[in-house]
Amino acid sequence: MCPNCRAFINSDDRVCQYCDFSLAPRRAAIGMTGGLIGVMIPEGKFLTFTILAVNSGLFVATIIASSKAGNPNAIMDIDGRTLVTFGAKWTGLVFTGDWWRLVTAGFLHGGLFHFLMNSWAMFDLSATVEDFFGTSRMLVIYFVATVLGFLASCFWSPAISVGASAGLFGLIGAMIAFGSMNRTAMGGMIKSHYSRWAVYGLILGLLGRIDNAAHLGGLAGGFLVARLAGSPPQTPWREAVWTWAGYASLAVTGYSFIRMFANLLRHSQ
Numbered sequence: 109m110c111p112n113c114r115a116f117i118n119s120d121d122r123v124c125q126y127c128d129f130s131l132a133p134r135r136a137a138i139g140m141t142g143g144l145i146g147v148m149i150p151e152g153k154f155l156t157f158t159i160l161a162v163n164s165g166l167f168v169a170t171i172i173a174s175s176k177a178g179n180p181n182a183i184m185d186i187d188g189r190t191l192v193t194f195g196a197k198w199t200g201l202v203f204t205g206d207w208w209r210l211v212t213a214g215f216l217h218g219g220l221f222h223f224l225m226n227s228w229a230m231f232d233l234s235a236t237v238e239d240f241f242g243t244s245r246m247l248v249i250y251f252v253a254t255v256l257g258f259l260a261s262c263f264w265s266p267a268i269s270v271g272a273s274a275g276l277f278g279l280i281g282a283m284i285a286f287g288s289m290n291r292t293a294m295g296g297m298i299k300s301h302y303s304r305w306a307v308y309g310l311i312l313g314l315l316g317r318i319d320n321a322a323h324l325g326g327l328a329g330g331f332l333v334a335r336l337a338g339s340p341p342q343t344p345w346r347e348a349v350w351t352w353a354g355y356a357s358l359a360v361t362g363y364s365f366i367r368m369f370a371n372l373l374r375h376s377q
Contacts, residue, residue, distance in 0.1 A: 155243050156234040159215075159250070160227060163272060166215050167223050170194055185219045188268050193375050195368040197258040197322075199266040206371075210262075211364035214254035216270035226272040233305075237279045240286055242340045244347075244354030246279075249333045251357035253278020253326040260325025267319075273309075274322040278330025280306050285334035 117124055174182035174190040192198050195212030202209050217223040238246040257274025280302050287299025306327055313320035337350055 153235050153238065155238055155246055156230065159234065159272070160230055163215055163217065163223070163227065163230075166194065167217050170216060183220050186217075191216055191218065191268055191270055193372060195364075195371065197261055197269045199262040202258075202262050206367075208364035208367040210255045210258045211251070211361055212368045213258050213270045214272055214275050217272070218270055222271060226276065229276050230272060233276060233279050233283075237282050240339055241282060241334065241337065242350075244350045245334070245337045245340070247354040247357045248337065248350065249278055249282045249330050250275045251361060252333050253281065253329040256329035257322040257324075257326030260328075261319050261322040264321035265319070269319045269322055271319070271322070273319075274326035277306065277309065277323045277326035278333075280309070281327040281330030281332075282334035285331045286339060289335065289338065 117126075170186050170190055171182045173193070174186045177187060177190055179185075179187045179190075188196075192201070194216055195209050196216055197209050197213035198206075217226060234246070234250075237249065241249065254272075254275040257277065258269060261269045261274075283302040284299055284306065287295045287297070287302065289295070290298070310320055310323060312318065313323055338346075340347065340350075
């Protein structure tokens with residue numbers, strides 16, 4: 109898609125035939141070009157697959173830990189103690205200093221079905237958002253949606269909660285915001301399509317042990333960040349702001365994982 113008018117174009121076009129916008133040779137990692145992450149991300153899907161890889165690695169690790177703890181059905185239903193040890197959201201711990209759980213909970217899953225459903229949605233949705241908003245904005249949207257989602261969950265219920273769906277609802281919120289900012293027929297279709305995603309997801313959340321508070325918090329967070337950020341390209345200083353916001357999101361996420369591993373080490377001893 110043309111980054112300016114969002115018309116479908118050929119991948120080797122240098123000028124959009126619809127709006128005459130000049131196109132870079134490869135629109136790779138919009139919003140972080142020229143920086144370290146821009147070098148590390150040659151294609152726009154890198155972040156999507158990185159999140160999926162981290163989720164997969166932690167899912168395998170929690171299965172192993174739950175099995176060693178005596179859970180014979182760990183692959184389908186990981187026990188709560190294991191999830192809390194790995195960094196699940198648990199309101200009592202979050203409000204007594206373990207704020208980092210608002211981040212790490214978004215990379216954990218409670219069982220195989222939970223993991224597969226979120227991975228499928230991530231693969232389909234995250235790459236689209238990354239293409240529309242660029243890598244740096246996608247990072248901030250996903251990070252803020254995850255944190256606000258589990259923070260909303262803390263105020264709603266003291267129960268244990270995990271899953272990528274808070275961040276995923278943030279991505280849905282971002283696409284709804286994109287549609288609302290683009291007052292065209294295509295923008296209207298995008299807004300309608302992802303609004304249905306949000307409604308279906310929230311209805312599904314009423315049918316089982318699903319944390320709709322996290323979903324609503326993530327949806328609101330993603331929508332607000334996307335409205336604030338807009339889609340690239342914009343003025344150099346705005347692009348720089350979102351580049352550094354992306355770095356900040358990575359830094360806080362990295363620190364949260366350090367706290368997670370320290371917690372795991374403490375419990376193992």
